[in-house]
Amino acid sequence: MIETGSDGDxxxxxFDRPDRRNALTPTALxxxxxxxxxxxxxxxxLRGAGSAFCAGADLDAVADLPDREAAEAFARHGQRVAATIADGESVVVAGVDGAARGGxxxxxxxxxxxxxxxxxxxxESGAAIGLFGAWGGTHRLPEVVGLGEAMDIALSGRVLDADEALRSGLVSRVVDDPRAVADEIAGNDPAALCVVKERLRDGADRAIRERREAEAFADLHADFER
Known part of the structure; x- marks a missing residue:
């Protein structure tokens, strides 16, 4: 269900399950x-095969969860995977082509x-079937688009096209080929990319962030070649 291939940097x-719009089972997670x-x-x-990016959780797998404990574990599972994406050293680019739903x-x-x-x-169409996205979306969506827009998106379940996603801040660009964006980012210094990601994601208070920023700059400067 997940295919991986390296090409340079x-x-x-x-997500390689096009017959199910790349819906994710626990094994796929x-x-x-x-x-x-x-x-x-x-x-x-990160991309999807076929006509969808990812439909989110496989609803058959969700329906088979036997009890509350299993349902909570499934949510925690998805949260852990999302945290792995957010907290890893690599810069992760979501290249959304086709439908992205829920998870x-x-x-x-x-x-x-x-x-x-x-x-x-x-x-975010979970409310239509009596559920909601619980893989970290209830805190990440308002962080990205603001609380008012997040409320609208999550409570209405409406479908945003690419231009609406751009206006809301859900995506930063509309492009013909997401790979070109990944290549553009990969053309920069790998150590600097890792540090900039870490600094931008730092959730500490300002004084701590600025101290860490200065220290990280000094670390990079030690290897800087004029």
């Missing part, structure tokens, strides 16, 4: 986590950069 990780953790390239491109949106939110093709669409 970009590791391409593909494990495979995704392993693929991101083991990537030895400075940039990871697919949440995994994209965990990525460092999100870009969409003109045919991409996004929706």
């Amino acid at each position: 970009v590791c391409v990780v593909t 494990d495979d995704l986590e392993s693929a991101v953790e083991s990537a030895d390239a400075p940039v990871v491109l 697919g949106v949440e995994l994209a939110l965990a990525c460092d950069v999100r870009v969409a093709t003109p045919g991409a669409t996004f929706a």
Whole structure:
């Protein structure tokens, strides 16, 4: 269900279950986590095979969860995978082409950069079936688009096209080829990419962030060649 291939400074990780719109089972979540953790390239491109990016959790697997404990464990499982994407050393680019739904949106939110093709669409549609995305989306979505927009997206379940996603801040660019964005980022210094990601994601208070920023700059400067 997860295919991985390295090409220079970009590791391409593909949701590869096109007959189910790349919906994720627990096994696929494990495979995704392993693929991101083991990537030895400075940039990871996350993409989907076929006509969808990722439909989120496999609803058959969700329906088979036997009890509350199993349901909570499934949510924690997805949260852990999303955290692996967010906290890893590689810069992770979500290249959304086609439909991203539910958990697919949440995994994209965990990525460092999100870009969409003109045919991409996004929706948090869980409320329509009596659920909601619980792979970290309820805190990442408002962080990315703001609370008001997040409320609208998550409570309405409406589908955003690529231009709406761009206007909301859900994606940073609409491009024909997400790989080109991954290559652009990979053209920079790998050590600097890792440090900049870490610094931008630092959740400490300002004084601590600024101290860490200065220290990280000094560390990089030690290897700087004029």
